[in-house]
Amino acid sequence: GAGVSQTPSNKVTEKGKYVELRCDPISGHTALYWYRQSLGQGPEFLIYFQGTGAADDSGLPNDRFFAVRPEGSVSTLKIQRTERGDSAMYLCASSLSPGGYNEQFFGPGTRLTVL
Amino acid sequence: GDSVTQMEGPVTLSEEAFLTINCTYTATGYPSLFWYVQYPGEGLQLLLKATKADDKGSNKGFEATYRKETTSFHLEKGSVQVSDSAVYFCALSEFSGSEKLVFGKGMKLTVNP
Numbered sequence: 001g002a003g004v005s006q007t008p009s010n011k012v013t014e015k016g017k018y019v020e021l022r023c024d025p026i027s028g029h030t031a032l033y034w035y036r037q038s039l040g041q042g043p044e045f046l047i048y049f050q051g052t053g054a055a056d057d058s059g060l061p062n063d064r065f066f067a068v069r070p071e072g073s074v075s076t077l078k079i080q081r082t083e084r085g086d087s088a089m090y091l092c093a094s095s096l097s098p099g100g101y102n103e104q105f106f107g108p109g110t111r112l113t114v115l
Numbered sequence: 116g117d118s119v120t121q122m123e124g125p126v127t128l129s130e131e132a133f134l135t136i137n138c139t140y141t142a143t144g145y146p147s148l149f150w151y152v153q154y155p156g157e158g159l160q161l162l163l164k165a166t167k168a169d170d171k172g173s174n175k176g177f178e179a180t181y182r183k184e185t186t187s188f189h190l191e192k193g194s195v196q197v198s199d200s201a202v203y204f205c206a207l208s209e210f211s212g213s214e215k216l217v218f219g220k221g222m223k224l225t226v227n228p
Contacts, residue, residue, distance in 0.1 A: 004158075033215060042119075042204050042218030043159070056213040091159065093216075104216060106151075106159040 002026070004107035006092050012113045013082055021077040021110045025094030032075050033104060034067055035091040043091055049075060082114045117142045121205040121219035128195055128226050136190040136222055138179075138205035146207040148172075148181050148188040149216065153202045162190075162203070195226045 005024045013019050025032050030051055035043035045059040049069045057067075064082075069075040079086055089111050093104040121138040128134060140146065150162040150172070163172030168183035179190045188205060205219040 031214075033213075035216075040220070042206070042220050043216070045215040045217070048213040048215055050213075056211075056215065059215070093159075095214075102214075103161050103164075108158045 004092055004094055004105050006090075006107040006110050008110060009108065010111045010113075012115065014115050015082060015084060017082050017114075019079050019082055019112065021079075021090050021112070023075045023077070023092030023094075023107060025073065025075070025092070026105055027073075028096070029094035029105075030072070030097055031095045031102070031104075032069060033093040033095075034075070034077050035093065037089040037091055037109070039088075046077070079112075082112075084114050087112055087114045117146070117207060117209060117217045119205050119207055119217055119219035121203075122222050123220055125223040125225060128224065130197055130226055130228050131194045132226075134190070134192045134195045134199075134224070136203055136205070136224075138188045138190065138219060140186050140188065140205075140207050142186075142207060142209055144209045144211075146209045147214075148179070149206040149208070150177070150179055150188070150190050151204040151206055151218070153204070153221075155201070159204070195224075197226045197228050200224055200226045 032049040034046040037043040048056040052072045064080045067077045089109045091109045092107045095102040095104045118141045147166045149164045152162045163174040165172040165181035171180045204221045206216045208214045
Protein backbone atom coordinates (compact mmCIF):
# COMPACT_ATOMS: atom_id res chain seq x y z
CA GLY A 1 0.00 0.00 0.00
CA ALA A 2 0.97 3.62 -0.33
CA GLY A 3 0.71 4.62 3.32
CA VAL A 4 1.82 3.45 6.74
CA SER A 5 -0.19 0.48 7.91
CA GLN A 6 -0.62 -0.87 11.43
CA THR A 7 -2.01 -4.13 12.65
CA PRO A 8 -4.15 -4.95 14.44
CA SER A 9 -6.41 -1.93 14.39
CA ASN A 10 -7.80 -2.93 17.77
CA LYS A 11 -6.36 -5.16 20.46
CA VAL A 12 -8.09 -6.12 23.68
CA THR A 13 -6.06 -8.02 26.22
CA GLU A 14 -6.07 -8.88 29.88
CA LYS A 15 -3.83 -7.38 32.52
CA GLY A 16 -0.54 -9.23 32.67
CA LYS A 17 -0.60 -10.51 29.09
CA TYR A 18 1.99 -9.89 26.37
CA VAL A 19 1.09 -8.00 23.19
CA GLU A 20 2.77 -7.18 19.89
CA LEU A 21 1.82 -4.29 17.66
CA ARG A 22 3.04 -4.17 14.08
CA CYS A 23 3.92 -1.27 11.83
CA ASP A 24 4.59 -1.36 8.08
CA PRO A 25 6.20 1.92 7.02
CA ILE A 26 6.14 3.49 3.61
CA SER A 27 8.57 1.69 1.33
CA GLY A 28 11.96 3.37 1.28
CA HIS A 29 11.45 5.33 4.49
CA THR A 30 14.47 4.83 6.72
CA ALA A 31 13.13 6.66 9.77
CA LEU A 32 10.38 5.04 11.86
CA TYR A 33 8.73 6.38 15.01
CA TRP A 34 6.36 5.02 17.61
CA TYR A 35 4.08 7.34 19.60
CA ARG A 36 1.43 6.72 22.22
CA GLN A 37 -1.74 8.79 22.44
CA SER A 38 -3.95 8.69 25.50
CA LEU A 39 -7.52 9.91 25.34
CA GLY A 40 -7.70 13.69 25.13
CA GLN A 41 -3.94 14.09 24.79
CA GLY A 42 -1.50 14.63 21.99
CA PRO A 43 0.76 11.80 20.84
CA GLU A 44 3.86 11.20 22.99
CA PHE A 45 7.11 9.92 21.54
CA LEU A 46 8.21 6.42 22.45
CA ILE A 47 11.06 5.32 20.20
CA TYR A 48 12.82 6.16 16.93
CA PHE A 49 14.56 3.83 14.49
CA GLN A 50 17.01 4.85 11.82
CA GLY A 51 17.34 1.75 9.71
CA THR A 52 17.53 -1.30 11.94
CA GLY A 53 18.78 0.37 15.07
CA ALA A 54 16.86 2.12 17.83
CA ALA A 55 18.58 5.50 17.74
CA ASP A 56 16.44 7.10 20.45
CA ASP A 57 14.38 5.11 22.94
CA SER A 58 14.13 7.87 25.52
CA GLY A 59 10.34 7.86 25.44
CA LEU A 60 9.80 4.23 26.42
CA PRO A 61 8.08 4.43 29.82
CA ASN A 62 9.73 1.37 31.39
CA ASP A 63 11.42 -1.91 30.59
CA ARG A 64 8.13 -3.65 29.83
CA PHE A 65 8.17 -1.85 26.49
CA PHE A 66 10.48 -2.95 23.70
CA ALA A 67 10.56 -2.46 19.94
CA VAL A 68 12.46 -4.02 17.07
CA ARG A 69 13.01 -3.39 13.39
CA PRO A 70 15.23 -6.31 12.33
CA GLU A 71 15.35 -5.69 8.59
CA GLY A 72 14.97 -1.93 8.56
CA SER A 73 11.37 -2.02 7.38
CA VAL A 74 8.59 -3.55 9.49
CA SER A 75 8.69 -2.73 13.19
CA THR A 76 7.07 -4.45 16.15
CA LEU A 77 6.31 -2.80 19.47
CA LYS A 78 6.22 -5.34 22.26
CA ILE A 79 4.63 -4.82 25.65
CA GLN A 80 5.14 -7.34 28.42
CA ARG A 81 2.96 -7.81 31.51
CA THR A 82 0.44 -5.28 30.28
CA GLU A 83 -1.19 -2.93 32.76
CA ARG A 84 -4.48 -1.03 32.54
CA GLY A 85 -2.49 2.18 32.22
CA ASP A 86 -1.05 0.94 28.93
CA SER A 87 -4.46 1.36 27.31
CA ALA A 88 -4.04 3.96 24.57
CA MET A 89 -3.77 4.46 20.83
CA TYR A 90 -0.34 3.45 19.56
CA LEU A 91 0.74 5.33 16.46
CA CYS A 92 3.52 4.57 14.05
CA ALA A 93 5.03 7.12 11.67
CA SER A 94 7.72 6.97 9.02
CA SER A 95 9.71 9.54 7.11
CA LEU A 96 12.17 9.45 4.24
CA SER A 97 14.93 10.37 6.66
CA PRO A 98 15.02 12.22 9.96
CA GLY A 99 14.84 15.96 9.93
CA GLY A 100 12.30 18.71 10.37
CA TYR A 101 12.19 19.14 6.62
CA ASN A 102 10.92 15.60 6.16
CA GLU A 103 7.26 14.95 6.85
CA GLN A 104 6.36 12.15 9.19
CA PHE A 105 3.53 10.08 7.76
CA PHE A 106 1.30 8.47 10.36
CA GLY A 107 -0.51 5.17 10.30
CA PRO A 108 -4.11 4.76 11.49
CA GLY A 109 -2.98 3.44 14.86
CA THR A 110 -3.65 0.41 17.03
CA ARG A 111 -6.08 0.95 19.86
CA LEU A 112 -4.93 -1.15 22.82
CA THR A 113 -7.33 -1.88 25.64
CA VAL A 114 -6.08 -3.66 28.73
CA LEU A 115 -8.88 -5.06 30.87
CA GLY B 116 12.44 19.93 28.02
CA ASP B 117 10.61 20.97 24.91
CA SER B 118 6.88 21.57 25.18
CA VAL B 119 3.91 22.87 23.22
CA THR B 120 0.92 24.64 24.69
CA GLN B 121 -2.16 25.12 22.59
CA MET B 122 -5.72 26.26 23.04
CA GLU B 123 -7.87 23.50 24.34
CA GLY B 124 -11.37 22.96 23.11
CA PRO B 125 -13.71 21.83 22.18
CA VAL B 126 -14.65 24.75 19.99
CA THR B 127 -17.81 25.03 17.91
CA LEU B 128 -18.10 27.56 15.09
CA SER B 129 -20.58 28.34 12.38
CA GLU B 130 -19.61 27.90 8.75
CA GLU B 131 -17.68 30.87 7.33
CA ALA B 132 -16.53 32.01 10.78
CA PHE B 133 -12.93 33.08 11.40
CA LEU B 134 -10.72 30.57 13.19
CA THR B 135 -7.66 31.12 15.38
CA ILE B 136 -6.02 28.36 17.37
CA ASN B 137 -3.24 29.64 19.59
CA CYS B 138 -0.01 27.69 19.97
CA THR B 139 3.12 28.61 21.92
CA TYR B 140 6.22 26.54 22.43
CA THR B 141 9.26 26.12 24.65
CA ALA B 142 12.42 24.76 23.08
CA THR B 143 16.11 24.74 23.88
CA GLY B 144 17.14 25.22 20.28
CA TYR B 145 15.62 26.33 17.02
CA PRO B 146 12.76 23.99 16.25
CA SER B 147 10.67 23.30 13.18
CA LEU B 148 6.96 23.89 13.81
CA PHE B 149 3.98 21.94 12.53
CA TRP B 150 0.23 21.76 12.55
CA TYR B 151 -1.21 18.27 12.23
CA VAL B 152 -4.89 17.49 11.73
CA GLN B 153 -6.93 14.40 12.52
CA TYR B 154 -10.22 14.16 10.67
CA PRO B 155 -12.92 11.86 12.12
CA GLY B 156 -12.00 8.24 11.54
CA GLU B 157 -8.68 9.07 9.92
CA GLY B 158 -5.03 9.16 10.93
CA LEU B 159 -2.91 12.19 11.75
CA GLN B 160 -1.82 14.13 8.71
CA LEU B 161 0.41 17.14 8.25
CA LEU B 162 -1.51 20.34 7.58
CA LEU B 163 1.36 22.81 7.32
CA LYS B 164 4.84 23.51 8.63
CA ALA B 165 7.49 26.21 9.02
CA THR B 166 11.18 25.61 9.57
CA LYS B 167 12.57 29.06 10.33
CA ALA B 168 11.55 32.37 11.87
CA ASP B 169 9.03 34.44 9.92
CA ASP B 170 8.24 31.53 7.61
CA LYS B 171 4.55 31.19 6.85
CA GLY B 172 3.12 27.74 6.30
CA SER B 173 -0.13 27.49 4.38
CA ASN B 174 -2.44 24.77 3.11
CA LYS B 175 -6.20 24.37 2.44
CA GLY B 176 -6.81 28.01 3.40
CA PHE B 177 -5.04 27.62 6.75
CA GLU B 178 -2.00 29.72 7.63
CA ALA B 179 0.48 29.92 10.48
CA THR B 180 3.56 32.13 10.89
CA TYR B 181 6.65 31.12 12.88
CA ARG B 182 7.17 33.92 15.41
CA LYS B 183 10.43 33.46 17.23
CA GLU B 184 10.08 36.60 19.33
CA THR B 185 6.81 35.39 20.85
CA THR B 186 7.59 31.65 20.49
CA SER B 187 4.25 31.18 18.77
CA PHE B 188 2.75 29.44 15.74
CA HIS B 189 -0.94 30.34 15.75
CA LEU B 190 -3.19 28.68 13.18
CA GLU B 191 -5.72 30.82 11.30
CA LYS B 192 -8.36 30.40 8.64
CA GLY B 193 -10.54 33.18 7.38
CA SER B 194 -13.66 31.15 6.64
CA VAL B 195 -14.12 27.66 8.04
CA GLN B 196 -16.16 24.94 6.38
CA VAL B 197 -18.02 21.98 7.80
CA SER B 198 -15.29 19.78 6.33
CA ASP B 199 -12.73 21.47 8.63
CA SER B 200 -14.26 19.72 11.63
CA ALA B 201 -11.35 17.80 13.12
CA VAL B 202 -8.81 17.73 15.93
CA TYR B 203 -5.85 20.07 15.40
CA PHE B 204 -2.43 19.48 16.97
CA CYS B 205 0.45 21.91 17.16
CA ALA B 206 3.87 20.24 17.28
CA LEU B 207 7.59 20.93 17.14
CA SER B 208 10.72 19.02 16.37
CA GLU B 209 14.27 19.95 17.22
CA PHE B 210 17.40 19.00 15.38
CA SER B 211 18.39 16.28 17.81
CA GLY B 212 19.22 13.34 15.59
CA SER B 213 15.76 11.87 15.78
CA GLU B 214 13.61 14.91 15.08
CA LYS B 215 10.88 13.36 17.18
CA LEU B 216 7.70 15.37 17.32
CA VAL B 217 6.50 16.99 20.56
CA PHE B 218 2.75 17.61 20.40
CA GLY B 219 0.30 19.84 22.17
CA LYS B 220 -2.85 18.33 23.61
CA GLY B 221 -4.97 19.02 20.55
CA MET B 222 -8.10 21.03 19.98
CA LYS B 223 -11.34 19.62 18.68
CA LEU B 224 -13.13 21.88 16.23
CA THR B 225 -16.71 21.39 15.13
CA VAL B 226 -18.10 23.54 12.33
CA ASN B 227 -21.86 23.68 11.98
CA PRO B 228 -23.65 24.56 8.73
